[in-house]
Amino acid sequence: MPIILCVDDEKIILESLKQHLRQAFGKTYRYEFAESAEEAMELIEEFNEAIRVIISDWLMPGKKGDEFLIEVHKHYPQIVKIMLTGQADDAAVERAKKQANLHRCLAKPWHETEFVEALTSGLESTSRL
Amino acid sequence: MEIQNSKNIILVVDDSRTYLVVLSQILKKQGYKVETASNGKQALKSVQSTLPDLILLDIQMPEMNGYEVCQKLKADDKTREIPIIFISGLNKIIDKLKAFSLGGVDYISKPFKKEDVLARVETHLKLHRLQQQLAAQNQELQKALEELRNTQEELIQAEKMAALGQLIAGVAHEINNPLSAINSSVMTINNFLTQTITQLPEFFRSLSEEKQQAFFALLQTSLAKETLLSTKEERELKRKLISQLKNIEDADIVADTLVDMGIYDNVEEFLSLLQAPDSEIILDFAYKLSNLQRSSKTIETASQRASKVVFALKKFARFDQSGQKVEANITDGIETVLTLFHNKLKHDIEVIKHYAPLPPILCYPDELNQVWTNLIQNALQAMDYKGTLTIKVSQQDKQAFISMTDSGKGIAEEIKEKIFEPFFTTKGAGEGSGLGLDIVRKIIEKHEGNIAVESQPGKTTFTVSIPIH
Numbered sequence: 001m002p003i004i005l006c007v008d009d010e011k012i013i014l015e016s017l018k019q020h021l022r023q024a025f026g027k028t029y030r031y032e033f034a035e036s037a038e039e040a041m042e043l044i045e046e047f048n049e050a051i052r053v054i055i056s057d058w059l060m061p062g063k064k065g066d067e068f069l070i071e072v073h074k075h076y077p078q079i080v081k082i083m084l085t086g087q088a089d090d091a092a093v094e095r096a097k098k099q100a101n102l103h104r105c106l107a108k109p110w111h112e113t114e115f116v117e118a119l120t121s122g123l124e125s126t127s128r129l
Numbered sequence: 130m131e132i133q134n135s136k137n138i139i140l141v142v143d144d145s146r147t148y149l150v151v152l153s154q155i156l157k158k159q160g161y162k163v164e165t166a167s168n169g170k171q172a173l174k175s176v177q178s179t180l181p182d183l184i185l186l187d188i189q190m191p192e193m194n195g196y197e198v199c200q201k202l203k204a205d206d207k208t209r210e211i212p213i214i215f216i217s218g219l220n221k222i223i224d225k226l227k228a229f230s231l232g233g234v235d236y237i238s239k240p241f242k243k244e245d246v247l248a249r250v251e252t253h254l255k256l257h258r259l260q261q262q263l264a265a266q267n268q269e270l271q272k273a274l275e276e277l278r279n280t281q282e283e284l285i286q287a288e289k290m291a292a293l294g295q296l297i298a299g300v301a302h303e304i305n306n307p308l309s310a311i312n313s314s315v316m317t318i319n320n321f322l323t324q325t326i327t328q329l330p331e332f333f334r335s336l337s338e339e340k341q342q343a344f345f346a347l348l349q350t351s352l353a354k355e356t357l358l359s360t361k362e363e364r365e366l367k368r369k370l371i372s373q374l375k376n377i378e379d380a381d382i383v384a385d386t387l388v389d390m391g392i393y394d395n396v397e398e399f400l401s402l403l404q405a406p407d408s409e410i411i412l413d414f415a416y417k418l419s420n421l422q423r424s425s426k427t428i429e430t431a432s433q434r435a436s437k438v439v440f441a442l443k444k445f446a447r448f449d450q451s452g453q454k455v456e457a458n459i460t461d462g463i464e465t466v467l468t469l470f471h472n473k474l475k476h477d478i479e480v481i482k483h484y485a486p487l488p489p490i491l492c493y494p495d496e497l498n499q500v501w502t503n504l505i506q507n508a509l510q511a512m513d514y515k516g517t518l519t520i521k522v523s524q525q526d527k528q529a530f531i532s533m534t535d536s537g538k539g540i541a542e543e544i545k546e547k548i549f550e551p552f553f554t555t556k557g558a559g560e561g562s563g564l565g566l567d568i569v570r571k572i573i574e575k576h577e578g579n580i581a582v583e584s585q586p587g588k589t590t591f592t593v594s595i596p597i598h
Contacts, residue, residue, distance in 0.1 A: 012310040027379075
């Protein structure tokens with residue numbers, strides 16, 4: 001089953017993402033969650049091809065979201081990357097856009113419609129590959 | 130020589146026609162432009178139309194003597210700076226003293242020698258020129274100094290804004306996260322109210338008595354559970370559940386739902402329910418119903434968190450309009466700042482607090498908050514956001530001591546002296562202006578306190594002392 005991976009250092013956000021994902025995509029996908037970039041890396045190595053989309057927070061202790069997505073992009077360019085930010089950091093978003101082919105950047109708190117659109121369009125682009 | 134003097138205008142004032150002619154000739158020969166006046170009134174009039182560079186002024190003249198002319202010239206802003214050389218037959222010391230006290234720059238006695246007059250005129254013109262240059266330079270320097278001061282003010286302001294900016298960024302994160310959680314919980318509840326609730330009666334009718342009981346047992350178990358698991362723990366539980374749910378269809382989805390519902394211990398009692406043909410719909414309803422509780426719990430904790438942050442921010446930014454010291458509790462200020470730093474502290478920083486009770490202290494609370502902000506920020510950066518931050522508050526005699534110790538790499542001996550200097554920074558370009566500790570020291574000085582630093586690798590302590598009046 002294709003996987004959507006969410007990364008945020010706050011559990012409360014991961015749970016929120018799960019609610020939204022379940023609501024929008026039900027059981028079509030499997031949802032995995034990581035509380036840090038390191039943990040996410042382990043999951044990516046484990047599930048690899050199955051992962052279609054990564055939704056990552058930007059402000060996390062240790063590795064920031066843009067760095068993490070850039071690193072992922074080096075090894076897994078096919079994964080669609082979406083970043084979440086609770087605060088605007090234009091330079092980081094710019095970096096992620098250029099170096100990680102960032103699909104969307106969503107501001108917290110996100111709107112349901114833009115969230116679903118970001119994922120739907122992202123998933124469409126992977127299925128076309 | 131002639132060319133050099135050609136621009137200088139010299140006014141000669143003397144009631145003796147002979148002297149006027151002789152002096153004019155001597156000066157003209159040297160290339161000076163000469164104006165003449167044979168009495169005080171004429172002299173003052175001449176000065177108004179052509180401003181001379183120097184005045185040779187006789188003292189004894191009818192109607193208005195040289196002293197009076199001098200006084201009038203010195204009283205006028207326009208003519209005050211013109212050097213006046215008295216030239217007179219009065220040769221008593223007292224006359225000379227009077228001449229100098231009225232502002233004359235020199236005194237030539239009659240009869241005079243040509244060379245003497247020329248040398249003095251030349252010297253005083255030169256002196257005056259130099260003086261004017263000096264004054265102009267002085268003014269420029271003053272302007273430059275003022276600009277520097279303004280720039281410094283601006284930099285200090287910029288540093289304040291940068292510190293505030295960093296805080297606000299943290300605060301935005303601290304508020305947007307709970308808001309996101311509230312939003313998704315509201316969505317969940319709304320979906321339940323618009324979609325699920327109408328299906329409930331039909332769903333219950335479809336359940337047998339026995340299944341209803343099993344359903345409520347499942348729901349009860351879920352509602353009774355209130356633990357926050359890490360994602361790792363959840364995956365672990367899911368794996369365990371999947372192996373227990375071997376002969377159930379879509380075991381991983383079921384396991385996922387069960388873990389979300391908090392059902393992972395004694396799952397055996399629900400196995401028959403989960404194996405039933407309509408298990409999917411039963412589990413789905415139980416999940417959605419228990420989700421209501423989780424959502425409301427989420428809203429509760431999220432709004433508590435957001436209001437805690439807003440409260441801290443309000444306290445932090447309590448800009449005191451009066452500019453007067455007010456009584457405030459130092460420890461509260463530190464706690465406020467710690468709340469605002471919450472998202473940077475929660476993971477890899479252990480905060481150890483030793484707070485001795487302190488009486489309220491007359492201070493500028495918002496400025497002290499800026500001190501704590503700076504010191505904590507520096508400590509975190511020194512530790513690369515990993516380590517131990519120890520905050521001690523104590524009292525000795527009439528002094529409050531606040532110390533912040535980080536377990537970072539320490540400050541090298543050779544730069545220890547410099548860290549309080551403005552613009553000194555160890556941070557990369559764009560990370561810090563180097564004004565943080567300078568501002569900290571200024572604020573502490575404003576409180577008649579002291580700040581000291583002790584550092585060795587793994588242990589750097591900044592100690593602030595503030596008198597308790």
